Amino acid sequence: MKAAQIAFESVVVRYPGADRNAVDGVSFELHGGELVVLLGPSGCGKSTLLRTVNRLVPLDGGRVVVDGSDVTQLDPVELRRSIGYVIQAVGLFAHMSVAQNVAVVPSLQGWTAPQIARRVDELLTLVGLDPTAYRNRRPSQLSGGEAQRVGVARAIAARPRALLMDEPFGAVDVLARTALQRELVRIVRELETTTLFVTHDVDEAFRLADRIVVMRSGRVEQVATPLDLFDQAATPYVRDLVHAGDDVYRRYFVHARELLRTANA
């Protein structure tokens, strides 16, 4: 499937009874195949904005447009099947094997058993799990990091046109996390799947993103490449955020990546 384009146009969300908007007039676009990271502190509206794309959260203003269609005009079930979704809690089905979990959407779409079996093995290999060792396990027999890999495999199983990832690597240790981040970047490049990835971890954002959307209190503070965010922060808030902590490594990383990118271009 062709990589999706997603546009947020003045999106507003207010939860019932709340005294302020959780998302307060957000506009930006994801180009086909792009990996965009939503970065910001707890409660700033990242998950809410992400969930407007697959209509898990209704809008109180503005529009979300996927490949030219307003999502409210699309069938929600079809929409959700065509967009992979990974949440922090992973949410694997406990009574199903790893293979059955990965095969949920292909099964719904009526793939044949041999097609499904082949795809499951291909995906488990892609996320770094040996199919022979893992396909028949239950979620309870997996480590947190392994379960998250299965969650990623499930989300991309039916070649979704877009991928929504809400802090998918929150539950894993730093080493596994770095490996998963590297794999995710490789997978997204390989599949050319448009991806919206939520995190509050600045280093994670810098490692993954083509562009970063910095959010604060339901609003967009700045949309920029990691390099521009670093060198040309639009506001003191962004400057403090990207330079918080030890930013020597981050500086090195961002500039090295930019050099590689221009060398390859």
Ligand SMILES: Nc1ncnc2c1ncn2[C@@H]1O[C@H](COP(=O)(O)OP(=O)(O)OP(=O)(O)O)[C@@H](O)[C@H]1O
């Ligand atoms: N179902 C809900 N009902 C009412 N208010 C909600 C609901 N979900 C979130 N909120 C509120 O909306 C705001 C944005 O929440 P959201 O979950 O989008 O933040 P977030 O940026 O994802 O935070 P975190 O990094 O902690 O996951 C918060 O003030 C939160 O309390």
Ligand SMILES: [Mg+2]
């Ligand atoms: Mg959240």
